[in-house]
Amino acid sequence: MNAARSTRWPVIVVVVLLALFTLAFVAVFVMASLDYGMESTTPHPDAERVDALLAAADPARGEALITQFDCFACHISAAGVGIAPPFEGVAERAETRRPPLSAAQYIYESIVDPVAYVVEGYAGSMPQNYDERLSDEQLGDLMAYLLTLH
Numbered sequence: 001m002n003a004a005r006s007t008r009w010p011v012i013v014v015v016v017l018l019a020l021f022t023l024a025f026v027a028v029f030v031m032a033s034l035d036y037g038m039e040s041t042t043p044h045p046d047a048e049r050v051d052a053l054l055a056a057a058d059p060a061r062g063e064a065l066i067t068q069f070d071c072f073a074c075h076i077s078a079a080g081v082g083i084a085p086p087f088e089g090v091a092e093r094a095e096t097r098r099p100p101l102s103a104a105q106y107i108y109e110s111i112v113d114p115v116a117y118v119v120e121g122y123a124g125s126m127p128q129n130y131d132e133r134l135s136d137e138q139l140g141d142l143m144a145y146l147l148t149l150h
């Protein structure tokens with residue numbers, strides 16, 4: 001009787017371990033597929049538009065547009081006097097401002113919908129009508145130029 005019981009132990013341990021491994025495997029698999037599902041079904045709503053705008057864009061034209069649309073009226077570079085963040089290094093800051101937005105998506109949003117996110121320390125005073133005033137080409141060019149400012 002005792003001998004029979006003790007020979008069964010290793011079998012029980014193996015079965016329990018197998019069950020635990022199977023559970024862990026299923027859990028990891030389910031979590032991975034949930035993650036994947038979230039990424040593939042909810043891309044940023046503007047992601048395709050942002051890519052399309054940039055595909056046709058020219059940063060040199062964008063630099064001229066900054067002057068034409070008087071962005072420097074607020075985005076002044078000299079330390080301390082700007083009523084908006086200076087553009088220096090904006091490409092870098094844009095990468096981390098609003099995760100999971102990419103730098104390009106953030107810059108796009110900052111121009112077409114500036115109040116969606118207001119940079120800390122500044123008033124939400126950026127004009128909200130650039131979306132109507134800028135053509136798609138101009139918008140893409142401006143984004144492409146700002147993305148060169150590392």
Ligand code: HEC
Pocket residue numbers: 066069070071072073074075083084085090093094097107110111114115117118119122123124125126127130142146
């Ligand atoms: C009347 C002032 C004003 C003008 C003109 C203006 N902006 Fe702004 N802009 C702001 C302010 C204030 C902020 C910071 C607050 C916010 O996030 O809305 C800002 C933020 C931004 C940001 C985000 C910067 C960062 O560091 O996160 C971008 C990009 C931007 N503006 C682009 C532009 C472009 C391009 C133009 C010209 C087409 C422009 N702005 C014209 C006031 C202005």
